[in-house]
Amino acid sequence: MVDKRAAQSHRVGSNGSPSYENGLSLRLWCVEQKDSFLGRLREFFDAHDGKVSDKWRSYWPAYETVMRRFQKRAVRVLEIGVQNGGSLEIWSKYFPKAHHIIGCDIDPACGTLEFDADNISVVIGDAAEPETYERIDAICDSFDIIIDDGSHHCEHIISAFPHVFERLKVGGVYICEDLHSSYFDAMGGGLERPDSAWAFFRRLSDYVNLEHWHQPGQHETPMRFFEERYGLSLPIEMLAHVHEVRVVNSVCIVEKRAPEDNLLGPREMRGQVAAVNGAILENQDVTARECVQITEADLRLPGKSIERVAHETHWEDIAADHQSNLLALRAEIEQMEIQHQKILDANAAAHQETLRENAVKIAQLDEDLEGCQAALAHADQVREALECELAEAQTTLERSQISQAAKLEHLETVRRDTQARLEAVQASLSWRVTTPLRRLANSLGRSR
Ligand SMILES: C[S@@+](CC[C@H](N)C(=O)[O-])C[C@H]1O[C@@H](n2cnc3c(N)ncnc32)[C@H](O)[C@@H]1O
Incomplete structure (x- = not known):
């Protein structure tokens, strides 16, 4: 049976799926979904009786929307945070053709866990440290799905991000769990803190609209603050791949696509009657940059950016x-x-x-x-x-x-x-x- 909610999300979704308007495409999509659907993630979790996994209930439907398309593929999964190893077992069942399911945990005790599935491996190390990725790369250096369920400390999440996003395949998804920690002082968070993980993902969402604020050769980026604060490198070339930043309660999902697939595209119009504003027809098939005059002030290139002033004010507070x-x-x-x-x-x-x-x-x-x-x-x-x-x-x-x-x-x-x-x-x-x-x-x- 076709999942109506999934169909609905496809209609309005941005992952390149056919729309409802096209009947043939919808039918093809239904056939494809039926063929590739092996069961809901929630059902795999409920049926799981092995090592303990620790998640929040509302995560499953959110994950389902981005994970289902990988269900029957030779997927490569990396999860930061292993603990008892239950989630690795669930991923292994949900993705029966998985090539690699790698867990990374700072706790050496996780290295003693034994798994029936031989595609599961555990790497011991701090996900915020580059050396850890040398060991991960030795097993697999690119992933379709990366989940950060590690310490949930804002600094660790943000520090790990460039390492994992670099290893995320084009077309892959990054999921960060338990972001309610972003509001806890003890976890480096707070509603007003400009350096929290949630603030980081909010800022990351600006890269979905990169073409509207970035100019070639522009060095000052909205991420400069996080680069300085956490000693990171978040190059524009890497973040130009941010296609979608989706948030639900405590979770942020980032989809990676080729930069050329992240463009707004030309303005499209259908129909012949423009009785109120006929001038718009002149903008048929032009790009956003072509049809809207952007000023230097809009791009905020010279001097201190509004961002930096805002951050400095935050720091003063x-x-x-x-x-x-x-x-x-x-x-x-x-x-x-x-x-x-x-x-x-x-x-x-x-x-x-x-x-x-x-x-x-x-x-x-x-x-x-x-x-x-x-x-x-x-x-x-x-x-x-x-x-x-x-x-x-x-x-x-x-x-x-x-x-x-x-x-x-x-x-x-x-x-x-x-x-x-x-x-x-x-x-x-x-x-x-x-x-x-x-x-x-x-x-x-x-x-x-
Ligand atoms: C919430 S648990 C993981 C739960 C597991 N994913 C599940 O669903 O059952 C968090 C794990 O992250 C690990 N962790 C904490 N800080 C870490 C870090 N900097 N790098 C890697 N793992 C870390 C902890 O040792 C702990 O085992």
């Missing part, structure tokens, strides 16, 4: 802003220093107090330590005396034990002798004869 910011910052720093000093003083007083308290505690502990040491010395003396006494007592005890043992042995001997003698008496005849007498005596004794 910016300098004044910076001056007032500086004063505010200085006042803030002074306040912070006062606060800081107060905190330091309070901390120092608290530390002094703690030091004093600790000194008192240490003196007390020293005193306690001395007392303990004296008590310990006394205890040592007592222990030594007691040990002597104990040794003496043990000697006495041992001696007494020896003498007691001797006495015990002697008494045992006596007991045994006495026992023997008693047993001898009891066994004697006289003991047995006198036994009744002893019993009588005992019973008498009991009855008394």
